[in-house]
Amino acid sequence: MSFDFDHEIDRKPTHSFKWDKYKGQDILPMWVADTEFSPPQVVLDAIIERTQHGPLGYTLPYESLNKTTVKWIKDQHGWDIKPEWLVWNPGVVPAFNIACKAFCEEGDRILVQTPNYPPMLKAPELNKCELVRVPSLLADGRYYLDLDALAKQAADPKTKLFLFCNPMNPCGSVLTEQELQKIADICAANNVVICSDEIHCDLVLNENTPHIPMPTIKGAEDNSFSLMAASKTFNIAGLGVSFSVIPNSKLRNAFRNAAMGIVPWAQVLGLVATEAAFAQGHAWHSALIEYLLSNQAYLYNEINALKGLSMVKADATFLAWIDCSGLGLDDVQAFWENAGIGPSPGRDFGEPQFARINFGCPRSHLEEAITRLKKAILALG
């Protein structure tokens, strides 16, 4: 079966968040983390079939959806979960904010690995807690978590929660079993709950670094849970559905209670799309990974050949975290935008000398971006 990821789709008329940011400007948007690809036809067909039926009222997550999700997680990650561990949410951002509300009180400390997805950095303050940064470090072309810093910060009795992102966004590393075991041990010893955002877990590009869900780690089943979704992989983020996998019933009840009355149910079309993707999206998913690998290799070679720029080859995600410090610029984002490319600003993730480029796009977009970038770097002299 072949799928045409090279096909260019004009998203400008659709009020796309990504494309609207630079409306009327000749800037190629490569920021927010949705891809330029159409979901698999089986997903679109399922949505069409559901809408043709008519009424689109409140819809509870249902047995076949749960069964399909259980099977997807088993097939992709070798994790045997029970359907009752699944809590459906309208997104991962609401889910990690629910976690703050469920497991912390005002004034508590929440650990967040940095750099990180901006809404995760904002979650502690939104929930009247203190943000405590646990840095990621770079060694031998790979980012990893500073476990000494984690141990030091977790030991403070006011620390209640670790908001953790694996695969990492924006750094792209998939943590190893040994690393996860250390994180689990540190958090268990200090009664710190681990909220593991694994939204990018089906986008592993490096076959040597399989994704390992946090609750499968020895000693972590009862104080951690995974946040997952089909949204990034199958480009259905606009349908607002994710799921939290919470093995421990006490944590699960606390999480459900914290969401009650505030967070809406997951949306019907998102549930339908998720089920179709997980049931019938395997071939498309494999082809997507191949395409992303080839885009990543292209970008990696081009970026690292440019003076002043460097990127590591991430284990996962369609995001490239580009170190621009060698250019010696005061405003990295302005440089990229003046070049006609719109990355996610590194400063939003906590690193002003970086830019995050989304390579979940047709190769032609990437080639155009590289042409523009080379011109801008030449102009720097």
Ligand SMILES: Cc1ncc(COP(=O)(O)O)c(C=O)c1O
């Ligand atoms: C790590 C991470 N978590 C959560 C989200 C957003 O999740 P949702 O759209 O389901 O709220 C993103 C989107 O970029 C992300 O990268």
